[in-house]
Amino acid sequence: MVSWVRLTVLLLLAAALYAPILAASSEGQEFYPCSQCHAALTVTGQSRSNEFHGIDLAEGAHGGLYCSNCHQAPQVDVLVGGVNISIPGLHPRDSLMDLNKVCSTCHADIYRDYQLHAHGNQTYTCSGGTAELVEGYKGVGYWFHICPEYRDLSVEPAKACVECHNPHDPTMPALSILPEPSDRPSPPDESSIALGGVVAVLAGLGIILWVAPIGKRGGEP
Amino acid sequence: MSGSRRVDEKRRNLLKAGVFAAGISFIGVSRSTLMSMLKPVSLSEVLGVPPRRETEETLARKAEWKEERIKEWCSRKVEEICREYGEGSEECAEARRRCEAVKVKATPARQGVAFAMALDVNKCIGCRRCAYACVMENNVARNNGIEWIKVLEAPREGEAIDFLHAKLDYTDAPKEDMVYVPVACMHCENPPCVMACPVRATWREPDGIVVVDYERCIGCRYCMTACPYGARHFNWGVPEPSVLELNPNMHILGNVPRQVHVVEKCTWCIHRTRDGGIPACVEVCPVGARVFGDLNDPESPIRRVLEEYGAFVLKPEAGTRPRFFYFFGPARTPAAKEGGGEK
Secondary structure, three states: OHHHHHHHHHHHHHHHHHHHHHHHHHHOOOOEEHHHOOOOOEOOOOOOEEOOOOEEOOOOOOOOOOHHHOEOOOEOOEEOOOOEOEEOOOOOHHHHHHOHHHHHHHOHHHHHHHHOOOOOOEEEEOOOOEEEEEEOHHHOEEEEEEOOOOOOOEEEEOOOHHHHOEOOEOOOOOEOOOOOOOOOOOOOOOHHHHHHHHHHHHHHHHHHHHHHHHHHHHHOO | OHHHHHHHHHHHHHHHHHHHHHHHHHHHOOHHHHHHHOOOOOHHHHHOOOOOOOOHHHHHHHHHHHHHHHHHHHHHHHHHHHHHHOOOOHHHHHHHHHHHOOEEEOOOOOOOOOEEEEEEOOOOOOOOHHHHHHHHHOOOOHHHOOOOOEEEEEEEEOOEEOHHHOEOOOOOOOOOOEEEEEEOOOOOOOOHHHHHOOOOOEEEOOOOOEEEOOOOOOOOOHHHHHOOOOOOEEOOOOOOOOHHHOOOEEEOOOOOOOOOOOEEOOOOOHHHHOOOOOOHHHHHOOOOOEEEEEOOOOOOHHHHHHHHHOOEOOOHHHOOOOOEEEEOOOOOOOOOOOOOOEO
16 A cells, blocks of 8 residues: 555656656747756866766867856856756757857857858848748758748848857868769750751762863863 | 062061061060950940940839749649649649749849859868759759859869869768869959850849840850850750749849740849848858858958958959959868768
8 A cells, every 4th residue: 555655656756857848848849947857967167078968078179178168167057148058959049049159258250250141151031031941952951031022131140159060069060962963964966967067068069060060161162 | 570579578577577576575574464465355345335234124124024924934834733733732832832922023233232252162061052052042944954053172282272183073072182162153353254245145233243134145155155164054955944943032134034045154143132132052051151242341241251361263364353252261171071971
Protein backbone atom coordinates (compact mmCIF):
# COMPACT_ATOMS: atom_id res chain seq x y z
CA MET A 1 0.00 0.00 0.00
CA VAL A 2 2.80 2.32 0.95
CA SER A 3 4.64 1.59 -2.27
CA TRP A 4 1.54 2.57 -4.32
CA VAL A 5 1.37 5.92 -2.54
CA ARG A 6 5.08 6.49 -3.13
CA LEU A 7 4.71 5.67 -6.82
CA THR A 8 1.74 8.01 -7.22
CA VAL A 9 3.60 10.83 -5.50
CA LEU A 10 6.64 10.26 -7.71
CA LEU A 11 4.49 10.28 -10.86
CA LEU A 12 2.78 13.51 -9.82
CA LEU A 13 6.13 15.13 -9.11
CA ALA A 14 7.50 14.02 -12.45
CA ALA A 15 4.40 15.35 -14.22
CA ALA A 16 4.70 18.70 -12.45
CA LEU A 17 8.39 18.94 -13.39
CA TYR A 18 8.06 17.99 -17.04
CA ALA A 19 4.69 19.60 -17.82
CA PRO A 20 6.15 22.95 -18.93
CA ILE A 21 8.72 21.22 -21.13
CA LEU A 22 6.11 18.99 -22.75
CA ALA A 23 3.84 21.97 -23.32
CA ALA A 24 6.70 23.94 -24.84
CA SER A 25 7.77 21.18 -27.17
CA SER A 26 4.23 20.43 -28.30
CA GLU A 27 3.51 24.04 -29.16
CA GLY A 28 7.00 24.50 -30.60
CA GLN A 29 7.03 28.23 -29.99
CA GLU A 30 7.59 28.49 -26.24
CA PHE A 31 11.05 28.56 -24.82
CA TYR A 32 12.20 28.01 -21.32
CA PRO A 33 15.37 29.04 -19.56
CA CYS A 34 18.20 26.57 -19.02
CA SER A 35 17.74 26.94 -15.27
CA GLN A 36 14.32 25.32 -15.49
CA CYS A 37 16.04 21.95 -15.54
CA HIS A 38 19.55 22.88 -14.49
CA ALA A 39 18.74 24.78 -11.33
CA ALA A 40 22.18 24.10 -9.99
CA LEU A 41 24.07 24.60 -13.28
CA THR A 42 26.54 27.38 -12.83
CA VAL A 43 29.75 28.52 -14.40
CA THR A 44 32.75 29.72 -12.54
CA GLY A 45 35.30 32.18 -13.73
CA GLN A 46 37.60 29.26 -14.55
CA SER A 47 35.22 27.09 -16.62
CA ARG A 48 36.33 26.40 -20.16
CA SER A 49 34.51 23.28 -21.17
CA ASN A 50 31.28 21.36 -20.82
CA GLU A 51 31.41 17.74 -21.76
CA PHE A 52 27.63 17.23 -21.99
CA HIS A 53 27.18 20.06 -24.51
CA GLY A 54 30.41 19.19 -26.33
CA ILE A 55 31.95 22.57 -25.65
CA ASP A 56 35.70 22.89 -25.36
CA LEU A 57 37.08 26.39 -25.45
CA ALA A 58 40.63 25.08 -25.65
CA GLU A 59 40.04 24.67 -29.41
CA GLY A 60 38.59 26.74 -32.24
CA ALA A 61 38.59 30.44 -33.02
CA HIS A 62 37.35 31.22 -29.51
CA GLY A 63 40.13 29.12 -28.01
CA GLY A 64 41.56 30.73 -24.92
CA LEU A 65 38.30 32.26 -23.72
CA TYR A 66 36.48 31.26 -20.55
CA CYS A 67 32.74 30.59 -20.28
CA SER A 68 32.49 33.67 -18.11
CA ASN A 69 33.66 35.88 -20.99
CA CYS A 70 30.19 35.58 -22.46
CA HIS A 71 28.06 33.99 -19.71
CA GLN A 72 27.53 36.07 -16.60
CA ALA A 73 29.00 33.77 -13.94
CA PRO A 74 27.63 32.08 -11.99
CA GLN A 75 24.44 31.95 -14.11
CA VAL A 76 24.60 30.14 -17.43
CA ASP A 77 21.51 31.57 -19.02
CA VAL A 78 22.36 35.24 -18.67
CA LEU A 79 24.90 36.57 -21.10
CA VAL A 80 27.00 39.70 -20.92
CA GLY A 81 24.88 42.70 -21.77
CA GLY A 82 21.92 41.14 -19.94
CA VAL A 83 20.74 38.94 -22.80
CA ASN A 84 18.87 35.81 -21.71
CA ILE A 85 19.26 32.55 -23.54
CA SER A 86 16.73 29.76 -23.71
CA ILE A 87 16.53 26.24 -25.04
CA PRO A 88 15.56 24.46 -27.19
CA GLY A 89 15.09 24.60 -30.95
CA LEU A 90 14.27 27.30 -33.43
CA HIS A 91 14.24 30.65 -31.75
CA PRO A 92 12.38 33.61 -33.16
CA ARG A 93 14.54 35.97 -35.23
CA ASP A 94 14.19 38.84 -32.71
CA SER A 95 15.64 36.83 -29.85
CA LEU A 96 18.52 35.69 -32.05
CA MET A 97 19.16 39.29 -33.08
CA ASP A 98 19.35 40.12 -29.38
CA LEU A 99 22.37 37.84 -29.11
CA ASN A 100 24.25 40.11 -31.54
CA LYS A 101 24.84 42.42 -28.57
CA VAL A 102 27.07 39.78 -27.02
CA CYS A 103 29.16 39.36 -30.19
CA SER A 104 29.49 43.13 -30.68
CA THR A 105 31.13 43.44 -27.25
CA CYS A 106 34.39 42.07 -28.67
CA HIS A 107 33.88 42.31 -32.45
CA ALA A 108 32.90 45.96 -32.72
CA ASP A 109 34.49 46.44 -36.17
CA ILE A 110 32.80 43.43 -37.70
CA TYR A 111 29.53 44.42 -36.07
CA ARG A 112 29.86 47.83 -37.68
CA ASP A 113 30.36 46.08 -41.05
CA TYR A 114 27.32 43.95 -40.28
CA GLN A 115 25.22 47.02 -39.59
CA LEU A 116 26.46 48.59 -42.83
CA HIS A 117 25.52 45.39 -44.70
CA ALA A 118 29.16 44.74 -45.52
CA HIS A 119 29.36 41.56 -43.43
CA GLY A 120 26.93 38.67 -43.61
CA ASN A 121 24.13 38.53 -46.11
CA GLN A 122 21.10 40.72 -46.42
CA THR A 123 17.53 40.46 -47.45
CA TYR A 124 14.84 42.94 -48.35
CA THR A 125 11.42 43.56 -46.95
CA CYS A 126 8.37 45.40 -48.22
CA SER A 127 5.34 46.66 -46.38
CA GLY A 128 2.56 44.10 -46.39
CA GLY A 129 4.79 41.45 -47.98
CA THR A 130 6.19 38.09 -47.00
CA ALA A 131 9.05 35.86 -48.06
CA GLU A 132 8.94 32.08 -48.46
CA LEU A 133 11.98 29.83 -48.60
CA VAL A 134 11.49 27.47 -51.53
CA GLU A 135 13.66 24.84 -53.15
CA GLY A 136 14.55 26.21 -56.53
CA TYR A 137 16.64 25.55 -59.62
CA LYS A 138 19.19 22.76 -59.11
CA GLY A 139 18.28 22.58 -55.43
CA VAL A 140 19.06 26.17 -54.45
CA GLY A 141 17.26 27.44 -51.35
CA TYR A 142 15.66 30.59 -52.74
CA TRP A 143 13.69 33.32 -50.97
CA PHE A 144 10.53 33.97 -52.94
CA HIS A 145 9.29 37.44 -52.00
CA ILE A 146 5.64 38.29 -52.30
CA CYS A 147 4.94 42.02 -52.15
CA PRO A 148 1.83 43.95 -53.14
CA GLU A 149 3.70 46.38 -55.41
CA TYR A 150 7.43 45.54 -55.13
CA ARG A 151 8.23 49.18 -54.47
CA ASP A 152 9.91 50.97 -51.54
CA LEU A 153 11.92 47.95 -50.51
CA SER A 154 14.24 48.15 -47.54
CA VAL A 155 17.39 46.14 -46.95
CA GLU A 156 18.20 44.53 -43.61
CA PRO A 157 20.58 41.83 -42.32
CA ALA A 158 19.21 38.42 -43.21
CA LYS A 159 20.62 36.51 -40.28
CA ALA A 160 21.78 36.97 -36.71
CA CYS A 161 25.44 36.28 -35.90
CA VAL A 162 24.68 32.91 -34.29
CA GLU A 163 22.82 31.65 -37.35
CA CYS A 164 26.13 31.39 -39.21
CA HIS A 165 28.67 31.23 -36.41
CA ASN A 166 28.47 28.70 -33.60
CA PRO A 167 29.37 30.89 -30.60
CA HIS A 168 31.50 28.11 -29.11
CA ASP A 169 33.39 27.45 -32.38
CA PRO A 170 32.72 30.48 -34.56
CA THR A 171 34.64 29.62 -37.73
CA MET A 172 31.97 29.13 -40.34
CA PRO A 173 32.05 25.61 -41.78
CA ALA A 174 32.07 25.11 -45.54
CA LEU A 175 28.70 24.29 -47.07
CA SER A 176 27.87 21.67 -49.65
CA ILE A 177 28.14 22.83 -53.23
CA LEU A 178 25.43 22.65 -55.87
CA PRO A 179 25.60 20.75 -59.19
CA GLU A 180 27.78 21.74 -62.12
CA PRO A 181 26.64 24.52 -64.47
CA SER A 182 24.58 23.68 -67.53
CA ASP A 183 26.30 23.26 -70.86
CA ARG A 184 26.33 26.28 -73.08
CA PRO A 185 23.35 26.22 -75.45
CA SER A 186 24.34 24.58 -78.68
CA PRO A 187 23.92 26.46 -81.94
CA PRO A 188 21.25 25.19 -84.35
CA ASP A 189 21.76 22.24 -86.64
CA GLU A 190 24.28 23.25 -89.30
CA SER A 191 23.48 20.55 -91.85
CA SER A 192 21.33 23.00 -93.83
CA ILE A 193 24.23 25.46 -93.90
CA ALA A 194 26.59 22.70 -95.11
CA LEU A 195 24.10 21.73 -97.82
CA GLY A 196 23.86 25.37 -98.86
CA GLY A 197 27.66 25.52 -99.12
CA VAL A 198 27.80 22.44 -101.35
CA VAL A 199 25.05 23.87 -103.58
CA ALA A 200 26.91 27.20 -103.83
CA VAL A 201 30.19 25.47 -104.82
CA LEU A 202 28.45 23.32 -107.44
CA ALA A 203 26.63 26.34 -108.80
CA GLY A 204 29.92 28.28 -108.98
CA LEU A 205 31.58 25.42 -110.86
CA GLY A 206 28.62 25.20 -113.22
CA ILE A 207 28.85 28.91 -113.99
CA ILE A 208 32.61 28.66 -114.65
CA LEU A 209 32.14 25.68 -116.95
CA TRP A 210 29.29 27.45 -118.74
CA VAL A 211 31.03 30.84 -119.05
CA ALA A 212 34.48 29.54 -120.05
CA PRO A 213 33.45 28.10 -123.44
CA ILE A 214 31.60 31.35 -124.26
CA GLY A 215 34.75 33.34 -123.46
CA LYS A 216 36.79 31.02 -125.68
CA ARG A 217 34.29 31.33 -128.50
CA GLY A 218 34.23 35.10 -128.14
CA GLY A 219 38.03 35.25 -128.27
CA GLU A 220 38.22 33.50 -131.69
CA PRO A 221 38.85 35.76 -134.66
CA MET B 1 62.08 58.30 -117.13
CA SER B 2 65.03 58.31 -114.70
CA GLY B 3 63.55 61.41 -112.97
CA SER B 4 60.28 59.61 -112.20
CA ARG B 5 62.22 56.58 -110.87
CA ARG B 6 64.13 58.95 -108.56
CA VAL B 7 60.86 60.40 -107.27
CA ASP B 8 59.50 56.88 -106.67
CA GLU B 9 62.65 55.97 -104.78
CA LYS B 10 62.39 59.12 -102.65
CA ARG B 11 58.75 58.39 -101.85
CA ARG B 12 59.60 54.82 -100.94
CA ASN B 13 62.42 55.97 -98.65
CA LEU B 14 60.13 58.51 -97.05
CA LEU B 15 57.51 55.84 -96.41
CA LYS B 16 60.17 53.52 -94.96
CA ALA B 17 61.37 56.28 -92.61
CA GLY B 18 57.76 56.96 -91.56
CA VAL B 19 57.07 53.31 -90.78
CA PHE B 20 60.38 53.05 -88.89
CA ALA B 21 59.58 56.16 -86.82
CA ALA B 22 56.07 54.89 -86.08
CA GLY B 23 57.48 51.55 -84.97
CA ILE B 24 60.03 53.18 -82.67
CA SER B 25 57.45 55.52 -81.13
CA PHE B 26 54.99 52.62 -80.69
CA ILE B 27 57.60 50.62 -78.78
CA GLY B 28 58.98 53.61 -76.92
CA VAL B 29 55.73 55.15 -75.74
CA SER B 30 54.65 54.19 -72.24
CA ARG B 31 51.80 51.74 -71.83
CA SER B 32 49.64 54.16 -69.90
CA THR B 33 49.99 56.81 -72.61
CA LEU B 34 49.06 54.24 -75.20
CA MET B 35 46.04 53.19 -73.18
CA SER B 36 44.90 56.78 -72.89
CA MET B 37 45.35 57.24 -76.64
CA LEU B 38 43.39 54.08 -77.31
CA LYS B 39 40.49 55.13 -75.11
CA PRO B 40 37.32 53.78 -76.68
CA VAL B 41 35.25 56.40 -78.39
CA SER B 42 31.55 55.90 -78.78
CA LEU B 43 29.61 57.02 -81.81
CA SER B 44 27.54 59.39 -79.71
CA GLU B 45 30.73 61.20 -78.57
CA VAL B 46 31.96 61.63 -82.14
CA LEU B 47 28.63 62.83 -83.46
CA GLY B 48 27.86 64.87 -80.39
CA VAL B 49 24.47 63.26 -79.86
CA PRO B 50 23.39 61.91 -76.49
CA PRO B 51 23.56 58.11 -76.13
CA ARG B 52 20.37 56.29 -76.83
CA ARG B 53 18.15 55.77 -73.84
CA GLU B 54 14.45 55.25 -73.63
CA THR B 55 12.54 58.09 -72.02
CA GLU B 56 10.63 57.33 -68.84
CA GLU B 57 7.31 57.71 -70.62
CA THR B 58 8.27 55.33 -73.43
CA LEU B 59 9.53 52.77 -70.95
CA ALA B 60 6.39 53.02 -68.84
CA ARG B 61 4.26 52.52 -71.94
CA LYS B 62 6.35 49.53 -73.02
CA ALA B 63 6.10 48.04 -69.52
CA GLU B 64 2.34 48.36 -69.56
CA TRP B 65 2.15 46.71 -72.97
CA LYS B 66 4.53 43.94 -71.90
CA GLU B 67 2.57 43.26 -68.72
CA GLU B 68 -0.57 42.67 -70.76
CA ARG B 69 1.26 40.25 -73.10
CA ILE B 70 2.82 38.36 -70.17
CA LYS B 71 -0.53 38.04 -68.40
CA GLU B 72 -2.10 36.67 -71.57
CA TRP B 73 0.68 34.11 -71.98
CA CYS B 74 0.58 33.33 -68.29
CA SER B 75 -3.17 32.69 -68.16
CA ARG B 76 -2.85 30.28 -71.10
CA LYS B 77 -0.16 28.42 -69.16
CA VAL B 78 -2.30 28.43 -66.01
CA GLU B 79 -5.14 26.79 -67.91
CA GLU B 80 -2.78 24.08 -69.14
CA ILE B 81 -1.45 23.47 -65.63
CA CYS B 82 -4.91 23.38 -64.08
CA ARG B 83 -6.07 20.95 -66.76
CA GLU B 84 -3.05 18.72 -66.13
CA TYR B 85 -3.02 18.71 -62.32
CA GLY B 86 -6.70 19.43 -61.62
CA GLU B 87 -8.51 22.60 -60.54
CA GLY B 88 -8.10 21.97 -56.82
CA SER B 89 -4.41 21.12 -57.04
CA GLU B 90 -1.62 23.05 -55.33
CA GLU B 91 0.11 23.54 -58.67
CA CYS B 92 -2.97 25.18 -60.16
CA ALA B 93 -3.33 27.52 -57.17
CA GLU B 94 0.38 28.41 -57.20
CA ALA B 95 0.43 29.13 -60.94
CA ARG B 96 -2.67 31.29 -60.59
CA ARG B 97 -1.20 33.19 -57.63
CA ARG B 98 2.04 33.95 -59.49
CA CYS B 99 0.25 34.93 -62.66
CA GLU B 100 -2.06 37.36 -60.89
CA ALA B 101 0.87 38.97 -59.09
CA VAL B 102 2.81 39.77 -62.30
CA LYS B 103 3.93 43.37 -62.24
CA VAL B 104 6.16 44.82 -64.98
CA LYS B 105 7.77 47.98 -63.70
CA ALA B 106 9.70 50.70 -65.50
CA THR B 107 11.32 52.26 -62.43
CA PRO B 108 13.83 54.84 -63.72
CA ALA B 109 17.37 55.32 -62.38
CA ARG B 110 17.58 57.47 -59.27
CA GLN B 111 19.57 60.69 -59.63
CA GLY B 112 23.13 60.58 -58.32
CA VAL B 113 23.25 56.82 -57.80
CA ALA B 114 26.22 54.81 -59.09
CA PHE B 115 25.71 51.12 -58.39
CA ALA B 116 28.64 48.78 -57.89
CA MET B 117 29.22 45.29 -56.54
CA ALA B 118 32.20 43.71 -54.84
CA LEU B 119 33.01 40.10 -54.05
CA ASP B 120 35.26 38.78 -51.30
CA VAL B 121 37.41 36.10 -52.94
CA ASN B 122 38.55 34.92 -49.52
CA LYS B 123 35.00 34.19 -48.43
CA CYS B 124 33.53 32.69 -51.62
CA ILE B 125 33.26 28.90 -51.35
CA GLY B 126 32.24 28.29 -54.96
CA CYS B 127 28.90 26.75 -53.98
CA ARG B 128 27.08 28.19 -57.07
CA ARG B 129 24.04 29.26 -55.04
CA CYS B 130 24.31 32.75 -56.58
CA ALA B 131 24.22 31.33 -60.11
CA TYR B 132 21.08 29.27 -59.50
CA ALA B 133 19.20 31.85 -57.42
CA CYS B 134 19.86 34.27 -60.30
CA VAL B 135 18.11 31.86 -62.67
CA MET B 136 15.09 31.75 -60.35
CA GLU B 137 14.98 35.49 -59.81
CA ASN B 138 15.40 36.55 -63.41
CA ASN B 139 12.94 34.16 -65.05
CA VAL B 140 15.74 32.59 -67.06
CA ALA B 141 14.27 29.76 -69.13
CA ARG B 142 15.58 26.40 -67.94
CA ASN B 143 15.44 24.86 -71.41
CA ASN B 144 18.25 26.93 -72.95
CA GLY B 145 20.94 26.07 -70.42
CA ILE B 146 21.59 29.73 -69.71
CA GLU B 147 23.03 30.83 -66.38
CA TRP B 148 24.14 34.43 -66.13
CA ILE B 149 26.69 33.79 -63.38
CA LYS B 150 29.56 31.37 -63.96
CA VAL B 151 31.78 30.41 -61.03
CA LEU B 152 35.42 29.80 -61.91
CA GLU B 153 37.68 27.68 -59.78
CA ALA B 154 41.24 28.90 -60.22
CA PRO B 155 44.52 27.87 -58.57
CA ARG B 156 45.84 30.37 -56.09
CA GLU B 157 49.52 31.19 -56.14
CA GLY B 158 50.20 33.47 -53.22
CA GLU B 159 48.46 36.72 -53.99
CA ALA B 160 48.01 35.81 -57.65
CA ILE B 161 45.20 33.87 -59.30
CA ASP B 162 46.06 31.54 -62.18
CA PHE B 163 43.15 32.11 -64.55
CA LEU B 164 44.81 30.08 -67.31
CA HIS B 165 43.99 26.89 -65.43
CA ALA B 166 40.54 27.92 -64.22
CA LYS B 167 37.62 25.57 -64.69
CA LEU B 168 33.85 25.64 -64.34
CA ASP B 169 32.91 22.00 -63.85
CA TYR B 170 34.48 21.28 -60.45
CA THR B 171 32.53 18.94 -58.20
CA ASP B 172 34.21 19.49 -54.86
CA ALA B 173 34.75 22.82 -53.12
CA PRO B 174 36.13 24.77 -51.36
CA LYS B 175 39.70 23.54 -51.67
CA GLU B 176 42.67 24.91 -49.78
CA ASP B 177 44.76 25.89 -52.82
CA MET B 178 41.92 27.27 -54.96
CA VAL B 179 39.93 30.47 -55.15
CA TYR B 180 36.42 30.82 -56.52
CA VAL B 181 35.62 33.70 -58.81
CA PRO B 182 32.01 34.18 -59.90
CA VAL B 183 31.84 36.05 -63.19
CA ALA B 184 28.83 37.82 -64.70
CA CYS B 185 28.22 41.19 -66.36
CA MET B 186 30.72 43.69 -65.02
CA HIS B 187 28.53 46.74 -65.87
CA CYS B 188 31.59 48.46 -67.33
CA GLU B 189 32.01 52.21 -67.50
CA ASN B 190 33.30 51.72 -71.05
CA PRO B 191 31.12 48.82 -72.17
CA PRO B 192 32.41 47.42 -75.47
CA CYS B 193 29.12 45.58 -75.97
CA VAL B 194 27.26 48.88 -76.13
CA MET B 195 29.68 50.21 -78.76
CA ALA B 196 29.35 47.04 -80.84
CA CYS B 197 25.55 47.00 -81.00
CA PRO B 198 24.49 48.06 -84.50
CA VAL B 199 20.90 48.84 -83.52
CA ARG B 200 21.57 50.52 -80.16
CA ALA B 201 19.53 47.90 -78.34
CA THR B 202 21.84 47.97 -75.34
CA TRP B 203 23.03 50.94 -73.33
CA ARG B 204 24.35 52.04 -69.98
CA GLU B 205 21.82 53.63 -67.65
CA PRO B 206 22.68 56.71 -65.52
CA ASP B 207 23.00 54.51 -62.41
CA GLY B 208 25.60 52.33 -64.15
CA ILE B 209 23.45 49.31 -65.05
CA VAL B 210 24.01 48.08 -68.61
CA VAL B 211 20.64 47.01 -69.97
CA VAL B 212 19.25 45.33 -73.08
CA ASP B 213 16.04 46.27 -74.87
CA TYR B 214 14.78 42.82 -75.83
CA GLU B 215 12.24 44.25 -78.27
CA ARG B 216 14.97 46.01 -80.21
CA CYS B 217 17.68 43.33 -80.14
CA ILE B 218 18.14 41.69 -83.56
CA GLY B 219 20.21 38.78 -82.27
CA CYS B 220 23.36 39.56 -84.27
CA ARG B 221 25.52 38.61 -81.24
CA TYR B 222 28.14 41.31 -81.94
CA CYS B 223 27.87 42.31 -78.28
CA MET B 224 28.69 38.76 -77.18
CA THR B 225 31.84 38.86 -79.28
CA ALA B 226 32.77 42.28 -77.94
CA CYS B 227 32.34 41.36 -74.25
CA PRO B 228 35.69 40.27 -72.76
CA TYR B 229 33.96 38.49 -69.85
CA GLY B 230 31.58 36.16 -71.71
CA ALA B 231 28.75 37.73 -69.77
CA ARG B 232 26.12 37.79 -72.51
CA HIS B 233 24.00 34.81 -73.46
CA PHE B 234 21.95 34.07 -76.53
CA ASN B 235 18.57 32.38 -76.61
CA TRP B 236 19.05 29.78 -79.32
CA GLY B 237 15.73 28.14 -78.55
CA VAL B 238 12.32 29.54 -77.61
CA PRO B 239 12.59 30.31 -73.87
CA GLU B 240 9.98 28.45 -71.84
CA PRO B 241 10.04 29.71 -68.24
CA SER B 242 7.90 27.73 -65.83
CA VAL B 243 4.87 29.60 -64.50
CA LEU B 244 5.15 27.59 -61.28
CA GLU B 245 8.50 29.26 -60.66
CA LEU B 246 7.75 32.62 -62.28
CA ASN B 247 9.00 35.67 -60.43
CA PRO B 248 6.16 38.20 -60.68
CA ASN B 249 8.42 41.13 -59.76
CA MET B 250 9.65 42.25 -63.19
CA HIS B 251 11.30 45.22 -64.87
CA ILE B 252 10.94 45.98 -68.55
CA LEU B 253 14.76 46.20 -68.93
CA GLY B 254 15.45 43.24 -66.69
CA ASN B 255 13.77 39.94 -65.98
CA VAL B 256 10.68 40.01 -68.19
CA PRO B 257 10.45 36.67 -70.03
CA ARG B 258 12.54 36.96 -73.19
CA GLN B 259 11.76 35.96 -76.74
CA VAL B 260 13.82 33.67 -78.98
CA HIS B 261 17.01 34.99 -80.64
CA VAL B 262 17.75 37.82 -78.24
CA VAL B 263 20.74 38.37 -76.00
CA GLU B 264 20.34 38.53 -72.23
CA LYS B 265 22.57 39.17 -69.24
CA CYS B 266 22.79 40.21 -65.61
CA THR B 267 21.09 43.51 -64.73
CA TRP B 268 22.02 43.55 -61.03
CA CYS B 269 18.38 42.64 -60.42
CA ILE B 270 17.21 46.02 -61.70
CA HIS B 271 13.66 45.17 -60.57
CA ARG B 272 14.90 44.99 -56.97
CA THR B 273 17.77 47.46 -56.78
CA ARG B 274 15.99 50.39 -58.45
CA ASP B 275 13.30 50.07 -55.76
CA GLY B 276 15.70 49.87 -52.83
CA GLY B 277 16.38 46.13 -52.65
CA ILE B 278 19.47 44.02 -53.21
CA PRO B 279 20.28 41.55 -55.99
CA ALA B 280 19.27 37.92 -55.47
CA CYS B 281 22.90 36.72 -55.55
CA VAL B 282 23.72 38.99 -52.61
CA GLU B 283 20.70 37.71 -50.71
CA VAL B 284 21.38 34.02 -51.26
CA CYS B 285 25.15 33.98 -50.69
CA PRO B 286 25.58 31.76 -47.61
CA VAL B 287 28.90 33.29 -46.63
CA GLY B 288 28.03 36.92 -47.34
CA ALA B 289 30.81 37.26 -49.91
CA ARG B 290 28.94 39.77 -52.06
CA VAL B 291 28.50 43.44 -51.28
CA PHE B 292 26.29 45.77 -53.28
CA GLY B 293 25.65 49.48 -52.99
CA ASP B 294 25.90 53.02 -54.24
CA LEU B 295 29.43 54.29 -54.85
CA ASN B 296 28.28 57.85 -54.26
CA ASP B 297 26.93 57.12 -50.79
CA PRO B 298 29.70 57.30 -48.16
CA GLU B 299 27.67 55.08 -45.81
CA SER B 300 27.08 52.33 -48.36
CA PRO B 301 28.55 48.85 -47.85
CA ILE B 302 30.42 49.01 -51.15
CA ARG B 303 32.29 52.14 -50.06
CA ARG B 304 33.12 50.50 -46.74
CA VAL B 305 34.76 47.42 -48.30
CA LEU B 306 36.54 49.30 -51.09
CA GLU B 307 38.04 51.77 -48.63
CA GLU B 308 38.94 49.04 -46.14
CA TYR B 309 40.30 46.29 -48.37
CA GLY B 310 40.99 47.81 -51.80
CA ALA B 311 39.91 45.91 -54.90
CA PHE B 312 40.91 44.54 -58.27
CA VAL B 313 39.00 44.02 -61.48
CA LEU B 314 39.15 41.34 -64.15
CA LYS B 315 40.98 42.11 -67.39
CA PRO B 316 41.93 45.70 -66.56
CA GLU B 317 43.99 45.76 -69.78
CA ALA B 318 40.76 45.68 -71.77
CA GLY B 319 40.10 49.25 -70.65
CA THR B 320 36.48 48.52 -69.85
CA ARG B 321 36.58 49.91 -66.29
CA PRO B 322 34.29 47.34 -64.64
CA ARG B 323 32.00 48.32 -61.79
CA PHE B 324 32.28 44.80 -60.39
CA PHE B 325 35.18 44.57 -57.97
CA TYR B 326 36.94 41.66 -56.30
CA PHE B 327 38.83 41.88 -53.03
CA PHE B 328 40.62 39.71 -50.52
CA GLY B 329 38.77 40.14 -47.22
CA PRO B 330 40.17 39.69 -43.74
CA ALA B 331 39.25 36.04 -43.13
CA ARG B 332 39.18 33.00 -45.36
CA THR B 333 36.41 30.39 -45.27
CA PRO B 334 38.16 27.11 -44.42
CA ALA B 335 38.32 24.32 -46.97
CA ALA B 336 35.66 21.61 -46.86
CA LYS B 337 36.52 18.52 -44.86
CA GLU B 338 36.86 15.17 -46.55
CA GLY B 339 33.45 13.97 -47.75
CA GLY B 340 31.89 17.38 -48.38
CA GLY B 341 30.73 20.27 -46.26
CA GLU B 342 27.66 20.78 -44.17
CA LYS B 343 24.28 21.02 -45.83
